[in-house]
Amino acid sequence: MNAPLPAHLLPDMAKRETPAALVDALKSRFSDRCSTALVVREQHGRDESSFAAPPPAAVVFAESTLEVADAVKLAAQYNVPVIPFGVGTSLEGHLLAIQGGISIDVSRMNKVLSINAEDLTVTVQPGVTRKQLNEEIKSTGLFFPIDPGADATLGGMSATRASGTNAVRYGTMRENVLALQVVTASGEVIRTGTRAKKSSAGYDLTRLMVGSEGTLGVITEVTVKLYPLPEAISAAICSFPSIEAAVRTTIEVIQLGVPIARVELIDHNTVRMVNKHSKLTLREEPMLLMEFHGTPGSVKEQAELVQELASNHGGNAFEWASTPEERTRLWTARHNAYFAAIQSRPGCRAISTDTCVPISRLADCLLESVAEVDASGIPYFLVGHVGDGNFHFGYLINPDDPAERAAAEVLNHKLVSRALALEGTCTGEHGVGLHKMDFLVTEAGDGAVNMMRTIKRALDPKNIMNPGKIFSI
Amino acid sequence: MNAPLPAHLLPDMAKRETPAALVDALKSRFSDRCSTALVVREQHGRDESSFAAPPPAAVVFAESTLEVADAVKLAAQYNVPVIPFGVGTSLEGHLLAIQGGISIDVSRMNKVLSINAEDLTVTVQPGVTRKQLNEEIKSTGLFFPIDPGADATLGGMSATRASGTNAVRYGTMRENVLALQVVTASGEVIRTGTRAKKSSAGYDLTRLMVGSEGTLGVITEVTVKLYPLPEAISAAICSFPSIEAAVRTTIEVIQLGVPIARVELIDHNTVRMVNKHSKLTLREEPMLLMEFHGTPGSVKEQAELVQELASNHGGNAFEWASTPEERTRLWTARHNAYFAAIQSRPGCRAISTDTCVPISRLADCLLESVAEVDASGIPYFLVGHVGDGNFHFGYLINPDDPAERAAAEVLNHKLVSRALALEGTCTGEHGVGLHKMDFLVTEAGDGAVNMMRTIKRALDPKNIMNPGKIFSI
Numbered sequence: 026m027n028a029p030l031p032a033h034l035l036p037d038m039a040k041r042e043t044p045a046a047l048v049d050a051l052k053s054r055f056s057d058r059c060s061t062a063l064v065v066r067e068q069h070g071r072d073e074s075s076f077a078a079p080p081p082a083a084v085v086f087a088e089s090t091l092e093v094a095d096a097v098k099l100a101a102q103y104n105v106p107v108i109p110f111g112v113g114t115s116l117e118g119h120l121l122a123i124q125g126g127i128s129i130d131v132s133r134m135n136k137v138l139s140i141n142a143e144d145l146t147v148t149v150q151p152g153v154t155r156k157q158l159n160e161e162i163k164s165t166g167l168f169f170p171i172d173p174g175a176d177a178t179l180g181g182m183s184a185t186r187a188s189g190t191n192a193v194r195y196g197t198m199r200e201n202v203l204a205l206q207v208v209t210a211s212g213e214v215i216r217t218g219t220r221a222k223k224s225s226a227g228y229d230l231t232r233l234m235v236g237s238e239g240t241l242g243v244i245t246e247v248t249v250k251l252y253p254l255p256e257a258i259s260a261a262i263c264s265f266p267s268i269e270a271a272v273r274t275t276i277e278v279i280q281l282g283v284p285i286a287r288v289e290l291i292d293h294n295t296v297r298m299v300n301k302h303s304k305l306t307l308r309e310e311p312m313l314l315m316e317f318h319g320t321p322g323s324v325k326e327q328a329e330l331v332q333e334l335a336s337n338h339g340g341n342a343f344e345w346a347s348t349p350e351e352r353t354r355l356w357t358a359r360h361n362a363y364f365a366a367i368q369s370r371p372g373c374r375a376i377s378t379d380t381c382v383p384i385s386r387l388a389d390c391l392l393e394s395v396a397e398v399d400a401s402g403i404p405y406f407l408v409g410h411v412g413d414g415n416f417h418f419g420y421l422i423n424p425d426d427p428a429e430r431a432a433a434e435v436l437n438h439k440l441v442s443r444a445l446a447l448e449g450t451c452t453g454e455h456g457v458g459l460h461k462m463d464f465l466v467t468e469a470g471d472g473a474v475n476m477m478r479t480i481k482r483a484l485d486p487k488n489i490m491n492p493g494k495i496f497s498i
Numbered sequence: 499m500n501a502p503l504p505a506h507l508l509p510d511m512a513k514r515e516t517p518a519a520l521v522d523a524l525k526s527r528f529s530d531r532c533s534t535a536l537v538v539r540e541q542h543g544r545d546e547s548s549f550a551a552p553p554p555a556a557v558v559f560a561e562s563t564l565e566v567a568d569a570v571k572l573a574a575q576y577n578v579p580v581i582p583f584g585v586g587t588s589l590e591g592h593l594l595a596i597q598g599g600i601s602i603d604v605s606r607m608n609k610v611l612s613i614n615a616e617d618l619t620v621t622v623q624p625g626v627t628r629k630q631l632n633e634e635i636k637s638t639g640l641f642f643p644i645d646p647g648a649d650a651t652l653g654g655m656s657a658t659r660a661s662g663t664n665a666v667r668y669g670t671m672r673e674n675v676l677a678l679q680v681v682t683a684s685g686e687v688i689r690t691g692t693r694a695k696k697s698s699a700g701y702d703l704t705r706l707m708v709g710s711e712g713t714l715g716v717i718t719e720v721t722v723k724l725y726p727l728p729e730a731i732s733a734a735i736c737s738f739p740s741i742e743a744a745v746r747t748t749i750e751v752i753q754l755g756v757p758i759a760r761v762e763l764i765d766h767n768t769v770r771m772v773n774k775h776s777k778l779t780l781r782e783e784p785m786l787l788m789e790f791h792g793t794p795g796s797v798k799e800q801a802e803l804v805q806e807l808a809s810n811h812g813g814n815a816f817e818w819a820s821t822p823e824e825r826t827r828l829w830t831a832r833h834n835a836y837f838a839a840i841q842s843r844p845g846c847r848a849i850s851t852d853t854c855v856p857i858s859r860l861a862d863c864l865l866e867s868v869a870e871v872d873a874s875g876i877p878y879f880l881v882g883h884v885g886d887g888n889f890h891f892g893y894l895i896n897p898d899d900p901a902e903r904a905a906a907e908v909l910n911h912k913l914v915s916r917a918l919a920l921e922g923t924c925t926g927e928h929g930v931g932l933h934k935m936d937f938l939v940t941e942a943g944d945g946a947v948n949m950m951r952t953i954k955r956a957l958d959p960k961n962i963m964n965p966g967k968i969f970s971i
Contacts, residue, residue, distance in 0.1 A: 143753060143858035186698040197696050199705070200673055215945035221854040222886050223670050224923035225659040225709055227930055227938050227968050228950045232672070232705035236698055253755035280616060282726035284757075323796045381694040385616035413695045450697035457700055465700050472688035476957065477701045483956030484949065495700050 041125050043082035047103040051083055051127065054095055058086040069108075069128035072115040073175075075374045075424065076459060081108060081122040086130045090206060090214055090245040096129050097243060098212030100489055108491050109239045111152060111178030115185065116377050117458025119238050123493045129243060131180055137161045138246065146203060146220050148248040151180025167251040170195035170286075173454065174360045179247045185456035186236030190359070193279075193412030194286040194318065195252065197454065202235050206246035210485035220248060233480075238456050239491035241484050255286075255318035259328060260352045261343035263335050264310040268292055268395060268407075270338040271311045272388045275411045277334045279384050283327050285412060287316035292395075292407035295362050302365030303358040308341070313411075314359055316352075359408070366406035366419050373404075373421040376433045380444035381415035381453030390447050391416060394440045401432055415453035442467075457495045465496065514598050516555035520576040524556055524600065527568055531559040542581075542601040545588040546648075548847045548897065549932055554581060554595035559603045563679060563687055563718040569602050570716060571685030573962055581964050582712045584625060584651030588658065589850050590931025592711050596966045602716060604653055610634045611719065619676060619693050621721040624653025640724040643668035643759075646927065647833045652720045658929035659709030663832070666752075666885030667759040667791065668725065670927065675708050679719035683958035693721060706953075711929050712964035714957050728759075728791035732801060733825045734816035736808050737783040741765055741868060741880075743811040744784045745861045748884045750807045752857050756800050758885060760789035765868075765880035768835050775838030776831040781814070786884075787832055789825070832881070839879035839892050846877075846894040849906045853917035854888035854926030863920050864889060867913045874905055888926035915940075930968045938969065 051059040060066070061083050070080030082105075087093045100107045106126025113120060122128065134150035137158065141147065142165040149158060156176045158169050171182060173189035181187070183205065188197035195201065204218030217230035234241060265271040271290055278285055291299070296309050315331065317324040332343055346352045358365075367375055382390045391409070398405050398418060409416025418440065420433035441451045441464050451457075451464035466474050474496050481498065482488075488498055524532040533539070534556050543553030555578075560566045573580045579599025586593060595601065607623035610631065614620065615638040622631060627649045631642050646655060646662035654660070656678065661670035668674065677691030690703035707714060738744040744763055751758055764772065769782045788804065790797045805816055819825045831838075840848055855863045864882070871878050871891060882889025891913065893906035914924045914937050924930075924937035939947050947969050954961075954971065961971055 141856065141858065143749075144856035145753070146856065186696075186702070188696055192696060196673070199696070199702065200669070209945070209949070213945050215949060216943055217946055219918075219923050219941065220856045220921040221888075221923040221926065222857070223659075223661055223665060223672070223854055223888065223926050225852075225925045225927050225929045226923050226934070226941055227709070227947065228714075228953060229659070229672065229702075229705045229709050230946055230949060232702045233953075236700070236702050241701075253753070255755075276616075280618070280726070282728075320796070320799055322799055323793070326793055326795055379698075381696055383614065383617035383619065383693045384695070385614065415694075415696065445692075448693040450692050450694040450699045452698045453694065453696050454698050456698045461699070468692065468699055470689055472682070472686050473690055473703055474700070476682070476688060476703060479956050480701060480706075480953055483952050 041105060043105050043125050043127065044103050047099060047105055048083050050099050051085055051096065054099065055085050055092070060084045069110050069120065069130060070122050072113050072118060072120040074116055074118040074458065074460065075376055076118045076121060078121040078123045079125070081126055081128040084128045084130055086133055088133050090208065093129055093131065093208045093243050093245050094212045094214055096127070097208050100127055101210065101212060101487060104487050104489065106489050106492050107243065109180065109184065109243045111181035112154065114175035114177045114181065115458065116455045117460045119185065119456060119458045119491070119494055121459065123459070132178065134245065140165060141220065142167055144220060145251045146248055147251055148246060149179050151178055151244050151247060153179050155179065155182065162251065166254050168254050169249060169251055171198060171201055174363070179249065180244045183235050183244050183247050184237065184239050186454065188454040190287045190289055190410060192410060193288060194284055198235055199232060201250045202231055202247060203250060204248040205231055205234050205244055207234055207242040208245055209242045210487065210490050236456065238458065238494050240481060240494055241490060257321040257324040258316060258318055258352070259324050260316045260346040260355055261328065262307065262312050262314050262355065263340045263343050264308045264312045266310070266339045268311045269388060269392055270340065271313050272391055272411060274335045274338045274340060275313065276384050276387060278331055279412055283330055285315060285327060285331065286318040288412040289314040289359055290409040290411040290416065291359065291362065295366065295406040295408055298365040298369045298406060299358045299362055302368055303361055305358055314355060362406060362408050363419065366421060370404055370421045372423065374424045375419035375421055376437065377455065378418045378437050378440055379452045379455040380440055380449055381413060382444050382447045382449030384414045386447035386449065387411060387414050390444055390449065393443060394418065397439060398436055401436055403429060403432055403436070413453065414449065459494060462496055514578060516578050516598050516600065517576050520572060520578055521556050523572050524558055524569065527572065528558050528565070533557045542583050542593065542603060543595050545586050545591060545593040547589055547591040547931065547933065548849055549591045549594055551594040551596045552598070554599055554601040557601045557603055559606055561606050563681065566602055566604065566681045566716050566718050567685045567687055569600070570681050573600055574684060574960060577960050577962065579962050579965050580716065582653065582657065582716045584654035585627065587648035587650045587654065588931065589928045590933050592658065592929060592931045592964070592967055594932065596932065605651065607718065613638060614693065615640055617693060618724045619721055620724055621719060622652050624651055624717050624720060626652050628652065628655065635724065639727050641727050642722060642724055644671060644674055647836070652722065653717045656708050656717050656720050657710065657712050659927065661927040663760045663762055663883060665883060666761060667757055671708055672705060674723045675704055675720060676723060677721040678704055678707050678717055680707055680715040681718055682715045683960065683963050709929065711931065711967050713954060713967055714963060730794040730797040731789065731791055731825065732797050733789045733819040733828055734801065735780065735785050735787050735828065736813045736816050737781045737785045739783070739812045741784045742861055742865055743813065744786050745864055745884060747808045747811045747813060748786065749857050749860060751804055752885055756803055758788060758800060758804065759791040761885040762787040762832055763882040763884040763889065764832065764835065768839065768879040768881055771838040771842045771879060772831045772835055775841055776834055778831055787828060835879060835881050836892065839894060843877055843894045845896065847897040848892035848894055849910065850928065851891045851910050851913055852925045852928040853913055853922055854886060855917050855920045855922030857887045859920035859922065860884060860887045863917055863922065866916060867891065870912060871909055874909055876902060876905055876909070886926065887922065932967060935969055
């Protein structure tokens with residue numbers, strides 16, 4: 026059972042009526058692509074977060090930008106909330122219809138519109154997922170590196186400013202989205218940015234939309250950067266005597282400027298869960314899972330240097346996954362850590378944390394937090410994009426035990442406070458959604474959050490675009 | 499003589515009174531750090547652009563964030579424009595007091611506030627220049643790569659989203675500013691971002707401010723990324739039989755993903771001017787000036803690959819500048835290209851262009867434009883950060899000859915139209931300022947520019963922050 030929304034969100038929950046006239050108008054415009062079936066609405070009224078809210082009143086399956094614009098215009102006319110929906114992998118309650126309204130499902134807008142291989146760019150509809158994109162561009166010798174684990178849509182990844190395992194080398198959606206097409210709160214279609222690699226042409230609306238979590242408009246096209254597939258790729262795992270040893274190694278790798286493509290921490294708990302789930306026999310110790318991209322010479326150089334740093338901290342010899350199949354198996358295991366963890370405690374829910382700190386603070390932040398969770402007795406997994414200073418605890422709670430839920434919230438609260446005191450952020454890549462609204466105020470301050478509110482009010486005066494997320498109005 | 503402002507800017511020129519009471523209040527608050535001397539006002543009422551406008555009514559030399567806030571509050575009280583001023587290297591008229599008002603000079607706010615070498619970040623006051631910064635962090639083994647040529651301030655570089663020669667590898671101010679402190683239009687002090695490398699915590703106010711050209715607030719602190727000084731750096735020049743050959747080489751370098759740190763095109767005109775100005779004997783042919791950063795092995799690999807690509811296009815053997823002194827001499831010559839060009843035609847003014855296109859369109863955009871300028875008979879220089887698809891013509895006009903000025907504007911107009919048709923931008927790194935307001939509308943569309951206006955009105959309801967720049971209100 027998911028939890029009711031916390032009390033502080035209740036003022037935003039004042040459910041706005043979705044008039045029958047709007048649903049009629051949507052049905053008339055979209056016929057059977059506007060659904061009011063409970064099962065469809067419920068599927069669109071939840072995500073991977075642990076909150077519960079009533080489902081949206083209707084779901085529109087849009088197939089074009091024009092259709093999105095029409096649906097938004099109708100919603101605006103009736104002053105009803107609009108919640109964009111991709112494939113539902115949000116972890117922070119972004120998709121919950123906490124003020125009622127309609128869900129606009131863009132998963133059928135899943136065409137790759139133009140591949141400009143010579144420019145290393147591609148333009149896609151928002152429902153294209155990252156795996157689909159990489160499949161469709163395979164023949165070009167290019168790839169799209171952003172990999173948040175889940176096979177999320179490019180629209181959703183833009184909306185939450187997602188990143189993941191490759192960000193340490195290739196950046197996040199912030200660095201990789203070049204241009205967008207957006208349906209605004211009034212149903213107007215605008216374009217932000219161009220395919221030029223850089224620009225000083227006015228306000229950076231692209232980056233204002235990236236990370237705006239559906240609260241400023243519906244993203245209907247995304248142009249992102251691509252990268253040449255590296256000539257050589259090698260993946261290696263290295264076990265360490267302690268989390269601290271793994272983290273100290275990572276810090277040195279980053280401080281020396283090694284262009285490592287991936288460096289993921291997996292703690293011994295999680296290795297155990299992953300072994301069981303993916304039938305692997307990884308050494309059940311804290312480990313780093315690394316990937317090196319480059320020419321054969323530079324990959325060798327990087328790996329030798331990192332191996333040396335790891336040895337200085339008691340790391341074991343690298344175990345290499347040199348074939349694509351072995352690499353895929355390792356990364357699949359990493360990506361399945363979340364599900365492996367969930368299965369380790371039947372019936373549990375995971376409450377995920379997402380702090381990110383400057384790299385020199387990583388050891389302090391992580392080790393104190395590990396000690397705290399260990400002391401609490403709550404089972405957990407721990408994985409981290411540690412090269413970026415970003416890591417996730419997943420507290421595996423019994424959702425029917427309010428005491429466990431409360432204990433997890435206390436742990437999260439302590440963790441976030443620690444990260445903020447160390448000049449970090451409450452969310453490295455998941456977004457604020459419903460869960461981190463208070464933390465955002467602590468992190469950014471009233472002044473900055475009020476500036477966000479002012480922008481929101483100006484661009485969405487009726488407060489219909491995914492209202493009640495990021496901050497209360 | 500600088501030119502009067504074009505007619506289409508006149509509606510914005512309706513000069514707003516700067517009441518004597520405001521000047522009195524500023525003098526009382528800042529005593530002799532508020533100047534109304536004509537020479538001081540005139541120095542703050544111009545930049546490197548070719549426009550003329552009446553100077554600001556007063557100049558305040560602020561020494562702290564609090565002082566900036568106080569000056570803004572007083573200006574807001576009297577509804578008077580505020581124009582932030584660093585060291586005056588803008589090329590687009592950003593600093594001109596076209597609606598009157600006061601200039602806030604932040605050049606005395608030039609302290610490096612905190613160097614966090616372990617995190618590869620530094621926080622500075624806005625008046626710190628890029629050369630000063632690199633001097634002050636020299637002992638850390640780190641450097642700040644963004645290099646727009648001029649020794650601009652970090653505040654000004656943030657405000658215009660500057661980039662320059664190293665951007666092809668290290669990105670622009672967009673990618674390198676982590677956090678800001680900003681005085682808003684009401685005089686409130688806010689912070690945007692943290693020192694964490696990535697974040698999904700709410701709207702990206704940092705990137706909204708970066709490139710906002712002083713129209714949304716005064717930047718009073720800047721936190722940027724630093725990079726480890728590469729183990730090896732090599733610079734080389736390579737001459738080509740034609741601009742096309744140099745550009746085709748560059749396109750292949752980028753498409754192959756070579757992590758080249760700098761790749762600058764200098765046309766034969768400009769080589770001639772630079773030779774004369776810097777007493778060099780470079781071959782007077784189109785050339786690429788390149789720099790490679792990395793380990794000794796990777797620098798060698800990159801250089802060999804690029805040499806091979808260059809040879810295929812008829813490029814000569816690389817001439818290496820391997821000592822730091824030789825490198826500095828070459829880059830100084832490159833940075834002096836603008837002044838070398840100005841001196842090549844005594845009494846001339848340069849009208850600089852700044853288009854940037856997707857890399858595959860670079861040859862088309864550049865070559866057609868070169869043919870056009872050659873046909874016009876107007877002397878010019880041509881330099882380009884071609885790895886990013888960005889290049890600058892400088893039309894060297896006689897400022898007292900309206901026909902030459904008009905001809906240069908026609909050339910620029912054709913160039914920008916061509917770049918936009920090729921999915922590029924009218925400004926890669928200089929900003930919109932006064933000169934590109936019409937182009938911005940063509941590039942971004944009414945919808946996006948209206949969204950910018952809406953944000954501006956919401957955050958600066960009195961329209962006092964550098965009004966009349968980027969777009970008319």
